[in-house]
Amino acid sequence: MELFDIAFFVFAFITVVSAFIVVFSKSVIYSAFSLLFTFFGVAALYVLLHADFIAVTQVLIYVGGILVLMLFGVMLTNKIVNVELKTGTLHTIPALLLVSVVAGTLGGLFYSTWKGDVAPPPPPFESTTKTLGEMLMTSYLLPFEIASVLLLVALMGAAMFARRRTKT
Amino acid sequence: METFFAEFIRWLPKVGLSHFLIVSAILFALGIYGISTRRNAIMVLMGVELVLNAANINFVAFSRYGGVNFDGQVAAIFVIILAAAEAAVALAIVLNIYQRFQTVNVDEISTMKE
Incomplete structure (x- = not known):
């Protein structure tokens, strides 16, 4: 271990x-x-x-x-002439405040639920691919199909959207 | 030197669920910071990817340690699918914005049209 x-x-x-x-x-x-x-x-x-x-x-x-x-x-x-590709930052102080609040909340949550003992002894490693495939084809079939349609729509939309428009 | 390494390795704690959660919390906080401070829209997208990765680590860690067996991994797969779709659409929007405004700095784009 x-x-x-x-x-x-x-x-x-x-x-x-x-x-x-x-x-x-x-x-x-x-x-x-x-x-x-x-x-x-x-x-x-x-x-x-x-x-x-x-x-x-x-x-x-x-x-x-x-x-x-x-x-x-x-x-x-x-x-191309813009060689340095620099990027600036905006309102750093409010972002630092926000991030410290978020990180403090998460850290406090994890610390308060900290389990000193580690996980139970792991089962022997076996490939997860077969199980995942069976789950996607049985109990998660509807989300799977919706995701496929969503990918189709999103990629077609992105391709159409990013195409350079001709002057009309 | 060998004793130092041995001592160091003995000093390391046993890794459990909390360690993965803390790594993902750090990634999440960094992603939020990147989203809210970067001017370049593509850097904002990178922050979003960090946040999605943090959520994914949590899903997989709970599927391993938390008794959520393979459901967590299926959720992680769907998150990856949505991240791909989101990146494609967001990049298309950024390219369109660049064609129209000649800039991708999010603070200079304050109008819906020219």
Whole structure:
């Protein structure tokens, strides 16, 4: 079990530090690339939680899809001559207050419900893909179909919306 | 040196549900901070992604430790699906805003049309 603990702390450290860089870095490109490490760290946490299918999905969709989309957005919304790609910050003090309230509430909640003992001994690791697939096809069939229609509508709408309009 | 590492490893606490929850709380707070302070709209989207990831860690952690068996993982899958749809639509909106206003700074876009 000790290897599990060490792995958890390493990946949690990577995740949190790169999330700090995402939020506090001045450069948009630096933020986008450290978001990559955040997503990989979260995927590693999923592996530690015995959720292998979710971890693979996280890498495929977040890193392969959403992050690339973000980079496209960065590239398309900055002029080429605008080299530095800097981004400023707004009303930092109210945001700090809000975040400290949120983090204090969450931390207090977790601290007050802290269980000193750890989880029951884990069952032997087995792949979750089969179970998840069966659940998606039986008890979660309706949300699954709704999600597929929603993805279709959202992607078609996004493609239509982002198309350059001709002058009419 | 070896004894130092051994001591350090012994000093580390056993990892349980709370540790995952705390990591996700840190990610959530950072995401909120990013959403509310960044000027660039794409950075705001990155903050939203951080918040969604934090929620997902909670779902999966409770499915592992909290007795919510595979339902938590199915919820995490749906969150990932919605995040993909949200990112696509939001990027399209940002591109449209850029074409119209020549900027993506959220504080300079205060009108619904030109």
